[in-house]
Amino acid sequence: MPTLDLPRCRLAYRVTGSGPAVVQLHGLMSDQVANAAGGLDLAAGLPAHRIVRYDARGHGASAAELAQWPRLCADFVHQVESGPAGGSELPGCRTGGGDAQGARHGARRQQPAGPEPVTR
Incomplete structure (x- = not known):
């Protein structure tokens, strides 16, 4: 499984399909x-989308300790900006949905202005 290297973390991800991310x-x-096995x-x-699935810091195949929610959110923003996702649509359940909202509405506030990583 490919990985994206972050400070003190290696995020495992996989990409399937082609089209908008x-x-x-x-x-x-x-x-x-677990998402696939549980129907989540x-x-x-x-159809016609590039699907990016990744294990958050401290989860599944990603190598790192668990982190607090703001760090998970920042990791997600980094995944979108530097990883295979590009600008993205974000289905997420439970904490994943919170990561998506945080990325859209607050995780970037300490970063320089630039294009939005999340389209909706």
């Missing part, structure tokens, strides 16, 4: 595998 976000204490992969079956 959709990033599937999992909940706290979950991961890509909200991006499954989307």
Whole structure:
């Protein structure tokens, strides 16, 4: 599985399909595998999209300790800006939905102005 290197973390991800990016976000204490097994992969079956699934810091195949929510949110923003996602649509459940909202509404406030990483 490919990884994206971040400070003190290596995020494991996989990409399927082609087209506009959709990033599937999992909940706290979950991961890509658990989402698929539990029917929580909200991006499954989307035609003509590039689906990016990743395990958050301290979850699944990602190498790092668990972190507080603001760090998970910042990791997500980094994944979108520097990883395979580009500007993205964001289905997410539980904490993953919170990560998406935080990315859209607050995680960037300490970063320089630039293009929005999340389209909606």
